[in-house]
Amino acid sequence: MVSAEANTTVEARHRALGLSDQDVLEMYYYIALARGLDDRMWVLQRAGKAMFVISGPGHEGCQVAAMWPMDKKQDWFVPFYRSVAACLVKGMTVTDMLLGLFARATDPSSGGRQMPGHYGHPRFKILSTSSPVGTQYPHAVGIAYASKLRRTGEITMVSIGEGGTSQGDWHEALNFAAIHKCPVLLIVENNELAISVPLRKQMAVPSVAVRAAGYGMPGVTADGSDVLECYRVAKEAYDRARRGEGPTLIEYRVPRLGSHSSDDQQERYRSREELEQVRKRDPLLTFRAYLERVGLLNESTLKDIAERIRRDIDTATDEADRAPLPQPDTARRHLFFEE
Amino acid sequence: MVSAEANTTVEARHRALGLSDQDVLEMYYYIALARGLDDRMWVLQRAGKAMFVISGPGHEGCQVAAMWPMDKKQDWFVPFYRSVAACLVKGMTVTDMLLGLFARATDPSSGGRQMPGHYGHPRFKILSTSSPVGTQYPHAVGIAYASKLRRTGEITMVSIGEGGTSQGDWHEALNFAAIHKCPVLLIVENNELAISVPLRKQMAVPSVAVRAAGYGMPGVTADGSDVLECYRVAKEAYDRARRGEGPTLIEYRVPRLGSHSSDDQQERYRSREELEQVRKRDPLLTFRAYLERVGLLNESTLKDIAERIRRDIDTATDEADRAPLPQPDTARRHLFFEE
Amino acid sequence: MAEIRYIDAINQAHHEEMAQDARVLVLGEDVGRKGGVFGATMGLVEKFGEDRVIDTPLAESSIAGVAIGMACNGLLPIAEFQFADFIHPAFNQIVSEAARMRYRSNGVYGCPVVFRAPYGGSHGTALYHSQSIEAFYAHVPGLKVVAPSTPYDAKGMLKAAIRDPDPVLFLEHKRMYRIVRGEVPDGDYTVPIGPAVVRRPGRDLSLFAYGWMLSESLAAAEEMAREGIEVEVVDIRTLAPLDTATILKSVAKTNRALIVYEDNQFLGYGAEIAARIAEEAFFDLDAPVMRLAGPDVPGIPFAKPLEEWFSISRGKIAASIRKLAAY
Amino acid sequence: MAEIRYIDAINQAHHEEMAQDARVLVLGEDVGRKGGVFGATMGLVEKFGEDRVIDTPLAESSIAGVAIGMACNGLLPIAEFQFADFIHPAFNQIVSEAARMRYRSNGVYGCPVVFRAPYGGSHGTALYHSQSIEAFYAHVPGLKVVAPSTPYDAKGMLKAAIRDPDPVLFLEHKRMYRIVRGEVPDGDYTVPIGPAVVRRPGRDLSLFAYGWMLSESLAAAEEMAREGIEVEVVDIRTLAPLDTATILKSVAKTNRALIVYEDNQFLGYGAEIAARIAEEAFFDLDAPVMRLAGPDVPGIPFAKPLEEWFSISRGKIAASIRKLAAY
Ligand SMILES: Cc1ncc(C[n+]2csc(CCOP(=O)(O)OP(=O)(O)O)c2C)c(N)n1
Numbered sequence A, B: 001m002v003s004a005e006a007n008t009t010v011e012a013r014h015r016a017l018g019l020s021d022q023d024v025l026e027m028y029y030y031i032a033l034a035r036g037l038d039d040r041m042w043v044l045q046r047a048g049k050a051m052f053v054i055s056g057p058g059h060e061g062c063q064v065a066a067m068w069p070m071d072k073k074q075d076w077f078v079p080f081y082r083s084v085a086a087c088l089v090k091g092m093t094v095t096d097m098l099l100g101l102f103a104r105a106t107d108p109s110s111g112g113r114q115m116p117g118h119y120g121h122p123r124f125k126i127l128s129t130s131s132p133v134g135t136q137y138p139h140a141v142g143i144a145y146a147s148k149l150r151r152t153g154e155i156t157m158v159s160i161g162e163g164g165t166s167q168g169d170w171h172e173a174l175n176f177a178a179i180h181k182c183p184v185l186l187i188v189e190n191n192e193l194a195i196s197v198p199l200r201k202q203m204a205v206p207s208v209a210v211r212a213a214g215y216g217m218p219g220v221t222a223d224g225s226d227v228l229e230c231y232r233v234a235k236e237a238y239d240r241a242r243r244g245e246g247p248t249l250i251e252y253r254v255p256r257l258g259s260h261s262s263d264d265q266q267e268r269y270r271s272r273e274e275l276e277q278v279r280k281r282d283p284l285l286t287f288r289a290y291l292e293r294v295g296l297l298n299e300s301t302l303k304d305i306a307e308r309i310r311r312d313i314d315t316a317t318d319e320a321d322r323a324p325l326p327q328p329d330t331a332r333r334h335l336f337f338e339e
Numbered sequence C, D: 001m002a003e004i005r006y007i008d009a010i011n012q013a014h015h016e017e018m019a020q021d022a023r024v025l026v027l028g029e030d031v032g033r034k035g036g037v038f039g040a041t042m043g044l045v046e047k048f049g050e051d052r053v054i055d056t057p058l059a060e061s062s063i064a065g066v067a068i069g070m071a072c073n074g075l076l077p078i079a080e081f082q083f084a085d086f087i088h089p090a091f092n093q094i095v096s097e098a099a100r101m102r103y104r105s106n107g108v109y110g111c112p113v114v115f116r117a118p119y120g121g122s123h124g125t126a127l128y129h130s131q132s133i134e135a136f137y138a139h140v141p142g143l144k145v146v147a148p149s150t151p152y153d154a155k156g157m158l159k160a161a162i163r164d165p166d167p168v169l170f171l172e173h174k175r176m177y178r179i180v181r182g183e184v185p186d187g188d189y190t191v192p193i194g195p196a197v198v199r200r201p202g203r204d205l206s207l208f209a210y211g212w213m214l215s216e217s218l219a220a221a222e223e224m225a226r227e228g229i230e231v232e233v234v235d236i237r238t239l240a241p242l243d244t245a246t247i248l249k250s251v252a253k254t255n256r257a258l259i260v261y262e263d264n265q266f267l268g269y270g271a272e273i274a275a276r277i278a279e280e281a282f283f284d285l286d287a288p289v290m291r292l293a294g295p296d297v298p299g300i301p302f303a304k305p306l307e308e309w310f311s312i313s314r315g316k317i318a319a320s321i322r323k324l325a326a327y
């Protein structure tokens, strides 16, 4: 039902941003892949194949978009537990992630030492992450400082939830980044919940982005359901960083589609209406609608993609499942550097 | 050389703010008293009578002004080591302060347990302070929250240097205060130095006050050499807090007239020109000039005040000097509550 | 008296103290509508309102710091850290501020805060949701540290902690929450902070433990009894200040000491107990002072085989008992 | 070889390492133009520029956190904490992050940061400028902790720490800075992290110490020699990982152990040494394992009589030696 005129306008959108059809189709693929993996992880958890899941349904659109301008080889990424989609774009495979879920010896993030969701991958310059919320922000700034000092040209991207912005570490990191004009993209994925704590109990401002001014850096907000807008602000920040103009704070407003983790029951603190509302903001659906509107996807191609994703995830699940658990006394290793 | 017209205008200033002649004369007295005490402490330190001094020359004007609207009995004050003048206004005596300098058993702040400059006085609702910079901010917010919950009507004022605003605790405290609209005045005495570190290495913004917007509270800046303006912004913030409208961030731009402490030599990192510049901003001189201009002080009354201050400090010095040191094994006391 | 779970005992203590004293208040992450991630604060916000049951921002240093300020101004705050692993950002506030407020003010300001923290390993809790943190804090003069081992003590000691005029770190081994049950009176009572207690008398050796390790040690002691070794099991309960007298009395009787703790061994809490026995009960000893503790790696790894490698089970305790008894 | 002060040895190590390796960088409060409040970084900013000698904002958690990031991206940062007392805000970054980076990444990410901190009491340093913090950190697996006791070791171990692929907490007892002098080679050398060393052989008892307490203990040992008691003084130097072998060997020889540390006694560092001896050298012991340590109060109070009450002087050490030798 889209008029020819409207069609041109929307078509113009991704091209105007310098994104090819190929780009946006790949972006869609990653969003759908992350969602597919996500669904699978929860199924595996419920089936007793995994002890714990924490993932990013609703956050995938902004993650893929923000990662898109990055140089996958050269640049750094400092993730948090919702960064499933971002890590996939950066280079981790579905198998890599499931090896973590199953705590296998070959899990590239931690060899099965950490809970699922604690991503890290040296080959893709994804820093190892921990659980304490907020600590990764100073790390990212330190990485970026090193890039600048060493003139490597690397850009760093770091992600956190809006809850994490309450931490002292977040403040200290932004301040340091601004003072030294570090080449870093400071991403906040604002889903308006820190587990059960709503935004109004986390801050007295309606948006995290307004805090940027207090550090002397630009702060932007984008709707996480508008994948192209998410890309646009990330690209701008990326180019700024490249030009040596320092950090940008980027806030993405995203829906949290599920419970906080497999240990949480969101029904205790979210109403049915709220859950219905957030589902409308699902970036998978909004981006799919855009691509259908511009004629890049249709029922049949969508089916193909879904099919391919399902098959890939099936294969990866089998592969990860077959991988061995770590040997007990390897637990003493890697306390310190081993020659 | 002041014209009659200019005279009226300046006269109008303190009265327009609701300050009586008596008020401003008392304010001047406290500024001069703090400065006199300050000078004395440094003399005593150089003479080997005190091990260490840290004090607030240059900060007195804003401190006295900010304290002026407070209810000395009912309200709380959470000081830092430069809060000499503020503590005097709040009720501590010169003797109280010198008992601390000499580490006497009757030092009301700590019974000689803490270094000089770590003020505290339960009778005047001055919270005991420690050395780690920044920790007092959450305390003040907690005190203010309790006042609100208990409906005591108390207002809390807390002070820190601009260096302390880099700490995570500062960020966390502002955020909490804003969310809960705590009745608290958040003072930052910005002297553009954290020991030797200049402002531009501490933050990429020219003013601390701009950070307030990121928390959802008003932020104001006042020139610490303009005592009446310092009073005006404090009074406004005080009234806001009283009306239940929550916290205000107040930044006072002040000169640091001396070295950081008696352990520091500012000549290592401050140029002669810089030192000359800051001396021009001395609030003692600027406020004195104002009071002379409006005819409230003249050479003879100034001499009287100076004389009175000198005498009071002499007496206090003798008194404090005569007070006994703590007994050695009292050091084991007050680990926990004693019945 | 009802048989209830450890977590229910904690929850009851909150309800009763908040009902009887308007100064008591709770703050922490998700303590409101969610009732805490473990349910310790369930039902409180509905009963006492959002002003007294504060869902805080995700910022532990200010949770501690704001609680300290509240305590200095007439309230009795209970600050919940969601996991003991996440108390670390508040280290400065607890160590430099709460623990020192009274001492540094020469007794005029007190700081009656209760810091609650679920600690220790359970299944699949991995590096960052399983830490034992007692050694860091028991080392800090001015802070009381407790780790009750039964639902009865959990309720009674939490009430004692809330009423204590000084800061108390209240440690709850999270493995106990749902599986340890015990008789708990409905009404009011307290269990004093301080005294240790002999949970099982025995003549052959003394075993010192607390928290979940106490449960496992009691189970191991039962097993050993079948082998003819009678273990005296002492529940330390209050880690600081330590009840040395009860420890020395037990060693004087059994002449052998085994200390069991889950934290990594090096400078873990048991080191102090061992050092005291070596100094003050030396001539009572017939055998080395033995410690059974977690390996010196940064935490309990996630994968099951690694987790088992780390964890101290009743089987490992039994093996240590046999070894020590054999001297 | 020149006789230089402890602080100069520290300063030299900085200069030499920064000159020979462009990856080395310093960050902290006042480390630039002021050269650090104790002068450890004097002259560095003039030589190596503001990019490699960073005057940071007053924010310890980010000093540690940013250093960790730098270390993960090819630099070798030295993070100075102005006083050990002010390392506490960085506790989480050091314990949860630096110490765990390698372990949690299964060995693929390392974290070669040196955290420097002036610790311990000097005259008039009071509650918040005198803390001994080694017990908190030596307890943390994944972190190395050293406390050199001579200018020679200070320079050599700081160089070893900078080149170490893992995080090292480098503790400098501030009382030693200007009064302890020693021969220090001008050029390059390292002193390995790990081994303890016997500073003074003796047959009657073994005394274990580090930092300033080592100096005082040596002085006390000289005094005791005049009374006919020959004390073997062991300099622990590396607090973690601990060189247990050297300790046990000494106890096997003297059959008596005294551990001296300035931190408050309860769960202070010496507790671990005592516990190890009680477990692994029990049958060598002729007397209780004795500790001489600071009292269990929150810190060293300011007023001279109180400071003296707290402080461990050679006189107090001598008294303990006499007592232990008399068994
Ligand atoms: C320091 C710390 N405190 C508490 C926790 C427990 N915790 C894990 S995630 C979370 C909420 C995070 O909220 P937000 O940052 O908004 O991210 P979201 O989960 O909403 O994406 C909490 C409280 C933690 N991991 N670390």
Ligand SMILES: Cc1ncc(C[n+]2csc(CCOP(=O)(O)OP(=O)(O)O)c2C)c(N)n1
Pocket (backbone or CB within 6 Å): B082, B131, B132, B133, B160, B161, B162, B163, B164, B165, B189, B191, B193, B194, B195, B256, B260, D029, D058, D060, D082, D086, D089
């Ligand atoms: C946590 C902590 N880190 C470092 C110090 C050492 N220190 C004391 S005052 C100070 C500078 C404070 O600067 P600012 O906050 O601007 O206050 P000013 O002294 O300029 O008034 C520093 C670094 C400290 N006391 N606490």
Ligand SMILES: [Mg+2]
Pocket (backbone or CB within 6 Å): A161, A162, A163, A189, A190, A191, A192, A193, A194, A195
């Ligand atoms: Mg969130």
Ligand SMILES: [Mg+2]
Pocket (backbone or CB within 6 Å): B161, B162, B163, B189, B190, B191, B192, B193, B194, B195
């Ligand atoms: Mg300043």
